[in-house]
Amino acid sequence: MVTSSSLPLPVIPTSEARTQLPDALRRFRSEGPLARPMVFGGHRRAEGVVIPFDLYVDLIPAIEDLEIAYLARERAKTGEVGALSDVASGLGLDPDDYR
Structure with a gap:
């Protein structure tokens, strides 16, 4: 089982993910399939990921x-x-x- 402490990426709050989504999409367009995903969730617990x-x-x-x-x-x-x-x-x- 993967926990938020074993993730190499920071877990951002859901409210912050909403504001960072346009930047993530720009990164996906420019960097392609290997672009860094966006991990988000409540109380810094990984609950979702955008790839x-x-x-x-x-x-x-x-x-x-x-x-x-x-x-x-x-x-x-x-x-x-x-x-x-x-x-x-x-x-x-x-x-x-x-x-």
Whole structure:
């Protein structure tokens, strides 16, 4: 688990994030997918992050894998079991794409 103390970026208050958003967008436009993200939350606790859209697009396959893993863990906790292909289909994925 990542905590705000282990983040290499400062966590800014939500009210400050609102005012810094235009600057973040300018940075994303000029620096591209590797631009520094903006981490924000209440009481300096990381609750959200704004990243360049191009980076998000690149991360989609990893996010989908994490979603599948999360669902599998949750089902394992409840004793509910099923085939991975059923989980993939439930997410709208074609299991053959991952062979």
